[in-house]
Amino acid sequence: ALAAHHVALAGTGLVLVAAAGLGLGLLATRHAFAPLRGGIDTLAALAQAVPPVVMVALALPVLGFGGPPTLLALVAYGLMPTLRGTVGALEAVPAEIREAARALGLTPGQVLWRVELPLAAPGLIETLRTALVLSVALAALGALAGAPTLGTPVVAGLQNQNFSGLLQGALATAALAFLGEALLLAATAWLRRG
Structure with missing residues (x-):
């Protein structure tokens, strides 16, 4: 049950981080939004500057106990690496290839979807791997806000000075992160073959 709640929380966090980070990364690399890039970077850096534990604690009075404060911490902490990874991946596409696509008559949207992405x-897949591992690891903090996650045995172990409970929760969280990463890599390999 704890693993199922953990997966649901981490998965929701990953979807939110991916949507926000990839979306802002795409925006930051478009010529029309170039003046906003500094502000987008600053926003992401500020979000990550607050440690996740502090973010959860500050969000408790406003969002209550359970998943919402944890999701806020997941998104805040995962935004910058996802944004920077997206920008880096898109900027690594050679300018000559973009220019050749435009010379062939492709619209900016077609250049993005058919060439750049x-x-x-x-x-981008490497960026999502990082976001996945961060989401799984940080979802364990949900236990501090009362969300049932694999961090629950860790918190109980700390409170009761029970090393085996603490170790059980930590190892289960790490195993889930490795499993999620392996599944993402397998899906990527399958898509490349297809």
């Missing part, structure tokens, strides 16, 4: 895919 396919070429940036390896970097």
Whole structure:
């Protein structure tokens, strides 16, 4: 039951982080939004500057106990690496290839979908791997806010000075992170073959 709640919380966090980070990364690399790039970077850096435990504690009075404060911490802490990874992957696409696509008559949207995103895919997948591991690891903090996660045995172990409970929760969280990463890599390999 704890693992199921943990997966649901981490999965929701991953979806939110991916949507926000990839979306802002795409925005930051578009010529029309270039003036906003500094502000987007600053926003992401400020969000990550607050430690996740502090974020959860500060959000408790406003969002209550359970998943919402944990999701806020997941998104805040995962935004910057996802944003920077997205920007880096898109900027790694050679300018000559973009220019060639425009010379062929492709619109900016077509250049993005048909040229930039396919070429940036390896970097974007690496970015999502990082976001996945962060989401699984940080979801354990949900136990501090009363969310039933694999961090629950860790918190109980700390309170009762029970090393085996603490170790059980930590190892289960690590195993889930490794499993999620392996599944993402397997899905990526399958898509490349197909």
